[in-house]
Amino acid sequence: MMAAVLAASALSAVIIAHPQPFAWEVACTRWIQRQDWLYLPLAAISRPGDSVLAQGGLLLLICGLLARRGWQREARTLAWVGVGGFLLNVALKALVGRARPTGEVVQLYVAARGWSFPSGHVMFYTAFYGGLAGFARRRLAPGIERAAITALCATLIGLVGLSRVFLGAHWPTDVAAGYGYGLAWLLATGAALWQPPPQSPAGHPAESALRA
Numbered sequence: 001m002m003a004a005v006l007a008a009s010a011l012s013a014v015i016i017a018h019p020q021p022f023a024w025e026v027a028c029t030r031w032i033q034r035q036d037w038l039y040l041p042l043a044a045i046s047r048p049g050d051s052v053l054a055q056g057g058l059l060l061l062i063c064g065l066l067a068r069r070g071w072q073r074e075a076r077t078l079a080w081v082g083v084g085g086f087l088l089n090v091a092l093k094a095l096v097g098r099a100r101p102t103g104e105v106v107q108l109y110v111a112a113r114g115w116s117f118p119s120g121h122v123m124f125y126t127a128f129y130g131g132l133a134g135f136a137r138r139r140l141a142p143g144i145e146r147a148a149i150t151a152l153c154a155t156l157i158g159l160v161g162l163s164r165v166f167l168g169a170h171w172p173t174d175v176a177a178g179y180g181y182g183l184a185w186l187l188a189t190g191a192a193l194w195q196p197p198p199q200s201p202a203g204h205p206a207e208s209a210l211r212a
Contacts, residue, residue, distance in 0.1 A: 001187035008118070008180030012096055015117050015173060019098045021105070025171045029106045032166050039109070042163035045156060046110075049121040055086065062132065074139070077192040078131050085127035085185045089120045092181065101168050108168040118177035119170045125160045126182025129153040131190040138194040 032038070049055055059082045066075040093115035100116040101108065133153035140146040161175040170178075 001184050004180045004184040004187070008177045008184065011173060011177045011180065012092070012117070015098055015177075016096055019096075021101070021171050022173070025173060026105055028172055029101070029165055029168070032162065033107050033168070035166075038162075038166055042159065042166045043109070045159045046121060046163040046167060046169075048156075049124055049160070050110075052086075055082070055124060059083070059128065066135075071135075071139075074135055074193055077190055078128070078135070081131045081186055081190045081193075082124065082128040084189060085124055085182060086120070088181065088185055089118065089123045089178075092118055092177075093120070098174070101171060103168075106168050110167045110169050112167075112169040116170055117174045118181055119161070119164050119174045120178070121164050121169075122161050122175050122178030123182040123185070125157050126179050127186040127190070129156050130183065130186050131193045133157075134186075134190065135193040 047054075048058055059079060063075040063079045066072075066078065096117045097115055098117035100112055100114075130153065133150050136146050136149040136153070140149070161179060164170040164175055165172055
């Protein structure tokens with residue numbers, strides 16, 4: 001966790017001192033955007049994070065399903081991972097105040113608003129879906145359900161950064177900081193998602209774990 005915090009904080013300091021995109025970021029973005037075949041899959045990857053309502057709806061749905069199956073503690077933890085990560089991202093964007101890419105420099109496939117650094121999509125996906133993947137890997141029995149949840153979360157996390165650069169919403173350094181801060185927030189607040197359930201005084205798993 002400390003390594004992620006330090007790396008993201010150092011990158012933040014660099015961007016505060018040099019808010020304009022680096023030449024390599026512009027070149028990298030233009031090269032990625034020349035791969036036209038990426039548009040449909042990357043737009044689909046980015047879609048769930050395009051609005052606060054969509055993010056909130058997914059959060060409520062997933063956490064509600066966990067709670068209904070008896071994982072109330074894990075549902076509360078995952079909800080805080082998502083909501084807290086979103087609020088932290090808002091604060092970091094206001095602190096750094098970096099402008100988003102413009103149409104004079106790169107192609108804009110989306111009309112993103114607000115500050116650019118760090119990427120909110122990347123930070124939320126890393127924290128929330130990373131927490132869900134950690135829960136699935138450690139708390140679900142081996143099988144199709146665990147494999148499907150893990151694979152979906154890994155795909156979303158792994159490709160969302162590329163999608164935000166391709167769509168012209170963020171610079172690569174915005175994405176890198178989003179991964180760093182998202183991972184740090186998840187590790188700081190989401191341990192209950194992958195740790196063993198609490199034990200009762202008699203030494204048996206807690207009632208909620210038994211129900212699950």
